[in-house]
Amino acid sequence: MQQKKEVTIYDIAEKLKLSATTVSRGLKDHPAISKKTKKRINDTAAEMGYRFNTFASNLRSKRTNTIGVIIPKMNSSFMSAVLAGMEKVANEASYNLIISQSLESAEKEAVNVKTMFNNRVDGLMVSVAYDTVGVSQFDILIEKGIPLLFFDRALDHPQCTSIVIDNHKSGYLATQHLIEQGCKNIIHITGNLARNVYADRQKGYESALREANLKVKPENTFITALDEQAGIDSARNILKMKSLPDGVFVDNDNCAVNCMASLINEGVKIPEDIAFIGFNNDPISRVIRPTLSTINYPGFEMGEIAAHKLISHLNGQQSINSTNSIILRSELIARDSSKKIK
Amino acid sequence: MQQKKEVTIYDIAEKLKLSATTVSRGLKDHPAISKKTKKRINDTAAEMGYRFNTFASNLRSKRTNTIGVIIPKMNSSFMSAVLAGMEKVANEASYNLIISQSLESAEKEAVNVKTMFNNRVDGLMVSVAYDTVGVSQFDILIEKGIPLLFFDRALDHPQCTSIVIDNHKSGYLATQHLIEQGCKNIIHITGNLARNVYADRQKGYESALREANLKVKPENTFITALDEQAGIDSARNILKMKSLPDGVFVDNDNCAVNCMASLINEGVKIPEDIAFIGFNNDPISRVIRPTLSTINYPGFEMGEIAAHKLISHLNGQQSINSTNSIILRSELIARDSSKKIK
């Protein structure tokens, strides 16, 4: 299987009696090259089977036109939507996206940051892992002036912009909704409170309880991994409680449906005995019975805005820093799992 | 925001009174460099804030240590598992993975192939899009001797290895299972029959029917996109049929649960009126009620095997071609949605 020799711009230049520079410019659609020459160059390139060498280009120009993205896990329709939004904006600005998963591990995340750094990404967008601590793993980027932006699961950093949803309000709305349905003893199944998303939702949950003169009991907040197993385990823990709750707010639909299914298996009636509300508006929330009430928010838009902010910065149009952060709106979707009142 | 000057191996070499060659080797853990020198080199590199320049390396060595992966869509636990398997093997062999989605579009797939090609991937693994036609879009790779491997949704190509599951047997098992439960009028909701996975399952479905002396009716095969909407639409179409089916075999769990939910909404009893079996063993199949019978198969293993085959080829240990293709085993998981017999 002999590799054919690679065609370079020099080969094209020679064939056309031009300089390599002109060929390079012609291929790049540079304004200073005549239409006619451009056409000759492009035609010859195609004919000779030329392929652009990104490495030589990147080496020389010290730019990669590549943006890195690190997400915790590619397992929700929300993440798909965010990435789709990012990809759209990046493509339009002719940037490439490199996506990698931390799989919820701070350790793997740190490795990914290094890999992105070594791959010379022009900028990086991160939604941090479940157990990430501190921000020092990102220092290498900041030091080299590589713009860093957080989305959804954000960290506080003066030099970074964050794009998030209003988690406080979301938590408040979800809890208030359960209270309106008559719930007086509401569980909040959440994640690591070091993460802004969970901490803010917890605060919103507490605000709503206090506003309704309901007690905030520490034992009513379950800190979990918010995955399927956490849903099943939480159901077991709920059934063990002295007084059964009458409402459950789960920070993730997938976890919520598993919890619901386990409870129903044990004879619990939903929403009559326990009302449920999830988070994410995942497609599963519409398929499960009873259909799951949830919080919806604009993932695609979040991706678009994040990518747009970063690219604006790269083009020198605006700066990445904490004062440019954005909070997107979310909304309550009430379905059968929470409608105690007929 | 001034960029600090990049540290190169020459800077390290100078500081240590060594040659760049030695530094390069030391960083790469080359056997011909003494332990002591290696330690000095690595320490100094860290201290000086050196970062490896992939582009210079790739440019010079003409290898990228990168494997490309193109998948239709990152929307199932099956795909996650496959990618995790690939990543594990790739990482162990110190290869990077670039993953991109065709979003079920042949057009985008062709673009992705070109991008991968221009990014000089050492090899490519592809699960083709829903509507891909022909194999010519992959010619550029074959011509340059870049190994190409298909997994799950495969194309026939003498120079490519395929890693697939036994779709014929899976279709047969699923259908036979419904027949054993007493079904006599079974619908098969499938996808584009130009795709091996769906064509083979359809053949298995037909084999099982014939074996049981049941008629194979063309109108009982629904060609759909196998997504959520297809499930909902199929439910509507089923309800319009002159004689309602008593069994439905869907080639995708996600589509199946949406179809089931829609039918249940219309008062259909599952499995009593219509028994159901899906495909993929997606987590959703365990949460939905009734729990969905399905076909399980080893996604993680598929990823591992695919990556392993490709890397073996890159190391010159075995060849990529159609004679090395592998068919993995799948298994039936019977749950409540198909158990008519008590």
Place this chain on the structure above:
DNA sequence: CTGTTAGCGCTTTCAT
């Protein structure tokens, strides 16, 4: 509008 020159940072011979 086109060309000349130089060099990005690394690895690969081939020597020693």
Place this chain on the structure above:
DNA sequence: ATGAAAGCGCTAACAG
């Protein structure tokens, strides 16, 4: 176990 020299293919800077 270490080094010298050359060059991968491109583009920035300057020249005309």
